Amino acid sequence: MYRICLLVFFLLISPVFQGCGIFDFLKGDSDEDTSTVKVKKEQIQEEVDRLRAENIELKKRMDLLKNESKASMDESLGEITKAEEERKVLSDLLRKSKEENQKLTSENTRLEEILQKLQKKPHPDLKIKVLSGNGDLGSAKMMTKKLMEMEYDVSLIGYAPRSNFKKNTVYFKAKFEKEGRILLSKLGADTDIKPLTWSSIFDLIVVTGKNP
Numbered sequence: 361m362y363r364i365c366l367l368v369f370f371l372l373i374s375p376v377f378q379g380c381g382i383f384d385f386l387k388g389d390s391d392e393d394t395s396t397v398k399v400k401k402e403q404i405q406e407e408v409d410r411l412r413a414e415n416i417e418l419k420k421r422m423d424l425l426k427n428e429s430k431a432s433m434d435e436s437l438g439e440i441t442k443a444e445e446e447r448k449v450l451s452d453l454l455r456k457s458k459e460e461n462q463k464l465t466s467e468n469t470r471l472e473e474i475l476q477k478l479q480k481k482p483h484p485d486l487k488i489k490v491l492s493g494n495g496d497l498g499s500a501k502m503m504t505k506k507l508m509e510m511e512y513d514v515s516l517i518g519y520a521p522r523s524n525f526k527k528n529t530v531y532f533k534a535k536f537e538k539e540g541r542i543l544l545s546k547l548g549a550d551t552d553i554k555p556l557t558w559s560s561i562f563d564l565i566v567v568t569g570k571n572p
């Protein structure tokens with residue numbers, strides 16, 4: 361009977377001790393879990409700090425890139441402005457060059473026209489003087505106009521030593537008789553021709569008569 365009672369007591373008490381062991385085991389697990397959570401928090405904080413540092417570094421790089429980009433843009437704008445100024449200067453030089461070329465072209469054209477007129481004249485180097493032989497200088501002017509229309513150059517007009525010439529008279533210097541007769545044929549039948557009997561710098565002298 362006594363043995364039976366001891367056995368029953370042992371069976372009742374054994375679960376209690378076993379429960380204490382289980383509690384200790386669970387307590388050990390709880391401490392381990394707490395330590396694991398603490399480690400994870402530290403890792404997370406380290407990761408957050410690392411990300412913050414990377415963000416700061418990234419912001420610095422972005423600011424540096426912005427400054428470099430602004431400097432590059434300013435430099436590009438400066439180069440564009442300089443190029444535009446150079447283009448404007450070249451444009452002005454080109455415009456002035458065109459204007460000068462136009463002036464030179466106009467001047468060349470004018471000189472060519474003068475040369476052509478000289479070439480058309482029968483005797484561009486012929487020296488001619490026109491004198492009034494009727495006392496009226498108007499007749500000498502009229503004769504000069506007529507000769508110029510024939511493309512002769514008249515170097516001088518004036519009065520003849522006498523004013524009783526009845527016809528127009530062409531005086532020619534030696535070696536210019538041919539030129540005198542050509543002019544005679546152009547002035548018409550009411551014109552005389554004679555050689556110069558006095559010294560003169562002129563090759564032909566035309567004296568107007570009563571009806572020039």
